[in-house]
Amino acid sequence: MTNSTPSIIIADDHPLLLKGLSDFLLEKGFNLLGSGKDGREAYNLIIQTKPDIAILDIQMPYMSGLEIAQKCKGLDIDTKIVLITLHKEKELYQKAQELNIFGYILKEFALEEIENCIKTVTEGVPFFSDKIKELIGVVLMEDSDLNTLTPSEKKILKLIAQDKTNKEIASQLFISYRTVEKHRSNIITKLNIEPKTNSLLIWAKEHHMKLL
Amino acid sequence: MTNSTPSIIIADDHPLLLKGLSDFLLEKGFNLLGSGKDGREAYNLIIQTKPDIAILDIQMPYMSGLEIAQKCKGLDIDTKIVLITLHKEKELYQKAQELNIFGYILKEFALEEIENCIKTVTEGVPFFSDKIKELIGVVLMEDSDLNTLTPSEKKILKLIAQDKTNKEIASQLFISYRTVEKHRSNIITKLNIEPKTNSLLIWAKEHHMKLL
DNA sequence: TATGAAATACGTGGTAACACGTAAATTTTG
DNA sequence: CAAAATTTACGTGTTACCACGTATTTCATA
Numbered sequence: 001m002t003n004s005t006p007s008i009i010i011a012d013d014h015p016l017l018l019k020g021l022s023d024f025l026l027e028k029g030f031n032l033l034g035s036g037k038d039g040r041e042a043y044n045l046i047i048q049t050k051p052d053i054a055i056l057d058i059q060m061p062y063m064s065g066l067e068i069a070q071k072c073k074g075l076d077i078d079t080k081i082v083l084i085t086l087h088k089e090k091e092l093y094q095k096a097q098e099l100n101i102f103g104y105i106l107k108e109f110a111l112e113e114i115e116n117c118i119k120t121v122t123e124g125v126p127f128f129s130d131k132i133k134e135l136i137g138v139v140l141m142e143d144s145d146l147n148t149l150t151p152s153e154k155k156i157l158k159l160i161a162q163d164k165t166n167k168e169i170a171s172q173l174f175i176s177y178r179t180v181e182k183h184r185s186n187i188i189t190k191l192n193i194e195p196k197t198n199s200l201l202i203w204a205k206e207h208h209m210k211l212l
Numbered sequence: 213m214t215n216s217t218p219s220i221i222i223a224d225d226h227p228l229l230l231k232g233l234s235d236f237l238l239e240k241g242f243n244l245l246g247s248g249k250d251g252r253e254a255y256n257l258i259i260q261t262k263p264d265i266a267i268l269d270i271q272m273p274y275m276s277g278l279e280i281a282q283k284c285k286g287l288d289i290d291t292k293i294v295l296i297t298l299h300k301e302k303e304l305y306q307k308a309q310e311l312n313i314f315g316y317i318l319k320e321f322a323l324e325e326i327e328n329c330i331k332t333v334t335e336g337v338p339f340f341s342d343k344i345k346e347l348i349g350v351v352l353m354e355d356s357d358l359n360t361l362t363p364s365e366k367k368i369l370k371l372i373a374q375d376k377t378n379k380e381i382a383s384q385l386f387i388s389y390r391t392v393e394k395h396r397s398n399i400i401t402k403l404n405i406e407p408k409t410n411s412l413l414i415w416a417k418e419h420h421m422k423l424l
Numbered sequence: 425t426a427t428g429a430a431a432t433a434c435g436t437g438g439t440a441a442c443a444c445g446t447a448a449a450t451t452t453t454g
Numbered sequence: 455c456a457a458a459a460t461t462t463a464c465g466t467g468t469t470a471c472c473a474c475g476t477a478t479t480t481c482a483t484a
Contacts, residue, residue, distance in 0.1 A: 176433055362460060
């Protein structure tokens with residue numbers, strides 16, 4: 001790896017944000033090779049320019065930042081991917097590590113952190129926003145809970161989050177509604193959900209993201 | 213009102229977005245008087261500089277764009293307020309009009325629309341993003357439903373959205389839980405909610421924004 | 425193949441939510 | 455003040471959710 005200023009591409013589907021990030025990097029003298037407004041553009045840019053670093057929004061049309069990371073993992077591209085997002089999506093932290101993602105920044109803190117991040121990542125050291133790190137403890141706890149669920153239990157949990165009743169779930173999965181109830185009961189036990197009516201529905205809705 | 217280029221202040225709590233917007237306006241030759249990173253700064257800027265136009269994010273620390281609009285309405289400031297937001301918050305359209313808000317733009321389309329918006333608003337004509345307009349029909353329908361609710365019913369709906377059970381609501385409001393049940397029943401009837409278990413909880417959670 | 429995990433299903437009992445009705449007290453409003 | 459709207463409250467019954475237990479079948483895998 002060279003010690004000169006790293007080559008960078010960026011992608012974000014919000015024009016204003018893209019402009020802000022682009023201007024900032026140019027002002028700071030980084031070697032910005034290009035920018036894209038969606039996942040496809042970002043992916044093509046990476047393929048064509050093979051940048052040292054790709055700073056990608058997570059939520060973009062056509063392809064998410066995570067999907068791009070996944071595709072790149074298969075190829076022989078050693079572009080380091082940094083995700084940048086508006087949301088503190090705790091559940092993404094784990095996935096990010098699986099996919100060789102080198103950084104994770106919140107848009108709210110981007111200006112202060114982006115330089116540090118680029119420097120750190122250039123040296124091959126992963127950089128994760130402190131605000132994200134704060135959540136890791138929680139994440140591991142919650143995710144370990146989620147991972148104790150069996151496939152069927154997860155399937156049912158998803159359907160619960162989609163406002164299905166036990167009977168609807170039962171007929172949809174061709175099983176007895178009593179079975180569904182048993183699964184519910186088991187899920188509640190495993191997840192240590194507070195003993196209130198509808199608490200499972202509430203939980204499912206609040207953690208809807210994770211179930212996708 | 214002068215015909216020269218209008219004076220503008222902007223505020224957004226996302227540094228990148230703020231930078232993008234700021235750079236864009238400067239490049240386009242607008243008279244940018246200042247920018248703020250939260251509601252307080254934005255409000256002070258408006259008081260001090262009395263700009264023609266204030267472009268404000270809706271969600272900001274200390275004070276939201278809407279709250280600023282509300283405060284300004286009382287004062288003798290004829291700054292035209294344009295809201296800019298990430299979310300297609302249908303329910304805000306109505307409030308926006310009550311508060312003399314002159315524009316509403318989605319961040320996704322800001323670059324294309326921001327110039328038109330400023331021009332239009334400068335001429336004293338309100339500007340609303342087309343994407344928002346598409347939603348107006350739906351809004352009016354849904355809001356009319358919401359407005360048939362009595363104050364007590366709304367209060368209870370809020371508490372339902374906060375995961376309270378009937379008994380909890382009852383003890384919190386010092387009324388019988390039967391009364392709460394009656395209110396629930398009436399709410400369901402008024403809102404034409406589908407006859408499913410928990411449908412009211414689901415509705416309350418989905419329309420949580422409107423209830424604030 | 426044997427063991428265990430997972431999925432399936434039922435019994436029983438309790439609580440919460442909801443429908444639909446009645447009715448009195450209170451507040452708002454013309 | 456009188457009429458209308460709102461809030462309060464209860465009766466009765468149905469359905470859904472949840473707890474806790476038992477028990478059989480299926481399936482992966484050690």
